[in-house]
Amino acid sequence: MSSTDIMIEAKDLKLAYGSFVVMQNLNFTVHTGEIKVIMGGSGCGKSTLLRHLAGMEAASAGEITIGGEKVGPHEAAMERIRRRFGILFQSGALWSSMTLYENVALPLEQYTDLNANEIADMVEYKLSLVGLKGFGARYPSELSGGMQKRAGLARAMALDPEILFFDEPSAGLDPLSARRLDDLILHLREALGTTIVVVTHELDSIFTIADNALFLDAETRTALAEGPPKKLRNDPASPERVRFFLRRGADADELSNPAHS
């Protein structure tokens, strides 16, 4: 891939809260149409990195760019950049006082000139993409965890973003719902060419969806390795901690490729 394909770029990134350094010396790129998984153990800073990528928090040093424009809560281009991505939060984060219809419609009302009928059609279409057609009148509390996640995805996709960020999409879901969400991620990339960044430590998901994985290490507080997960797992040159982490995913790998098992 050429440098012009780069959608997201992090250069010499340092994430810190006061004197507490979460991550430092992070350098990586995400190319257009790529599914990049940010993985690592619990509490290593994966979600923190995602919040920085989405411009919700400012980096202590270094910079993040999306489409060449600098990202950060106080950056001038942020309003324009926001329309280029959507986020599925770990909890789904649906606005609980609104119906699913209103949740998906709000960004459309805010940022588009669509009339009420067009918005209704668009909401129905987005909900149908995630298998929730006909659920528009329901409130989030009336849905299961998996349905809430999918509804959150429909909202994240409302403005046809070029990039989708997923924060622990499988968290709290049963294996079937998690697999369904993984399939949905793959279909979105396939059909829409969306660039996707997923934060997860679920090995099933990592081996199912990732083109490339970035392994964050809590001990060294930096990225220990980057590459396709299967390569990272099998390459003796990979750091031991990364191989150990990924070896536990052998079953998941076989599950996703039954023909080879």
Next chain:
Amino acid sequence: MESNRHAAFEIQHEPNERSTIQLRGDWLLRSERPTARQMLQELMASDTHTNWAFDCCDLGAWDSALMMTLARVYQAGRDAGHSIDTSGLPDAVQELLELSQAVPEAAVEEPVKSNAGLNEKVGVWTLDTLAGISRYTHFMGQLILDVGSVLRGRTPFRFREFWILIQQAGVQALPIVALLSFLTGLIIAFIGIIQLQKFAADIYVADLVGLVMTRELAAVMTGVIMAGRTGAAYAAQIGSMRVNEEVDALKTFGIEPVAFLALPRVLALVLMMPLLTILSNVISIAGGMVVSVSISSLTFSTYINETIRAVALTDVFVGVFKSLFFGVIIAFAGCYRGLHCGKDAAAVGRATTSAVVTAITWIVIVDAVFAVIFHILGI
């Protein structure tokens, strides 16, 4: 039911520098048993016996009571450099002991105790206070700017939710405001009339209730009730939204949470507070009238006529005017605390408490300031 055998131990110091700990009886949490300290005192009594072993032939039932004793003895023995043979322990005890020793104690840094002197403490407090004032000011400024943003149509204003908020802050608050206002009027009249009867001035109880309620207490009482009811609800609602990342979700769509969440709540309460205060005025005067007519020679018409004579429209206006500010204070405190809440359930509780305390404190302060201002203005 079988009775427990008394838990005990005995140390056998053998000639080959070996001490064998013989465990006997049932080592259970619910029964009396020797402590690890007692066991260690006897073991450490001999400097030459540095190899420890266990004999459990007479050991009966056991639970974590035995495990905590052994874990302590094992750790102390290892720290003292002794060799400990656990093969004499039951297999399950060996496994649990191994598990408890598998991960070494973490070297957790002790929290640094502040040695700051008085000057430094005052300095830190001052900086924190200034930062807090700055945040409050920013929030207030943002709220004012957002009014313009909503009017220009740049920020969505959900009227359906606004009506629900009005209903919650208004209609649903009516019963509690009415009940407490009635009782307040009743109490003031009851205490007042007892004193006034001494001077044969019963009639002035209408003046007392009317003026106290319309100028001061109706607005303050309604404010306190709404701070505990609606202000706390705002802090809890918005705080929960923060915990559930709903506020973050708003930000990612470029929707300003202050405009979207705080502004409708502030407006709803500002609109409802004067109405609730007027209701409180009427009901509290009715409460005073009921008790006055019941325990004195006053009639309903006398009481009403005296109230009309004593209470000017200005007095009513003073109370209602203040209630507008109290509405802002309550909604402001609730929304501010909610939006600055931490990200766990306990933080929501703290935000709620803080919202109520902040609102009530400021209601009293602002009421005092208004009392001085109205006095100077001669109102």
